[in-house]
Amino acid sequence: MNYSDIQQHLGKDAESLLGFNTPKISKDLLHLPSPTFVDDIFLQTNRSSQVLKSLSALYGHGRLAKTGYVSILPVDQDIEHTAGASFAPNPMYFDPENILKLAIEGGCNAVATTFGNLAIMSRKYAHKIPFIVKINHNELLTYPTKYDQIMFGSVRDAWNLGATAVGATIYFGSENSDRQIVEVAKAFEEAHQLGMACILWCYTRNNDFKKDGINYEVAADVTGQANHIGVTIQADIIKQKLPENNGGFTTINFSKSNPLMYSDLSSDNPIDLCRYQLANCYMGRAGLINSGGESKGESDLTESIRTAVINKRAGGTGLILGRKAFQRPFNEGVKLLQAVQDVYLSPDITIA
Structure with a gap:
């Protein structure tokens, strides 16, 4: 996909997104993705040589290899949203091997999925694409429905099946967030000790964060x-939903x-909103990847390109996109993943 194709997909938003060059937080303050990002940022940290090796594997695989950007295929929705609801549009993905094939054919840096999905195919694929084991989940089989992230396995088990990294979710703002923070912090410490990288799904969840029809x-x-x-x-990497x-804080009053957060550090432009997220990732020392969200059908490609443009121009590290890819025919999923990657490969889409 070339630059003109990207412009066409953005439509009426093309000018406001591609032409935006007055960010509230200057790019000069940011640590931006680059081919030497691991050396520039992580070499001076407490991360061990084995963690550096794992991070290099993540940043060095797929179509975005050695650019500083990442494209990750996440498939944990079979637990988070139930397998039937997630795979009904494309039942081939009940078989975990097809998840791995999609990530490989799509040119992804890594695949993020469950203990079971990766363990069942470990010996065949652990050396072919970096594994990110999602170590906790919200299960939906309890009634009435509750929302809590619980551990589904051990960090040691993730290491044993060949993982390059572990991923975890914390529902910040929820009644269970204190316990989740403690659990995940301990898990990340152990993962780093074993030489794996750590990716956190930093989601906020609280029904009281919604007011007057707006979801804060x-x-x-x-x-x-x-x-x-x-x-x-x-x-090491933060996964977050694109801000809307x-x-x-001021509306909910908590x-x-x-x-100055609202006048000097951000504006209504989506790129500024995303850059504020990135500023909170130590000004980009930890990469920010935004999620692709649910599949809505024909608009998926346009929405994915829009999210990628916002993330890249804000200074982010990439996209972690799942349902929009695996809930469509295999070849179409591959094309969608690669179209998003083309945004990060385009020299015409620059940091605002």
């Missing part, structure tokens, strides 16, 4: 602080904020 679970200020807690427990609004 995806507000830049709220998600930005979730990111900041994530890097505090030493996540701002002012969650936590603490400063008016």
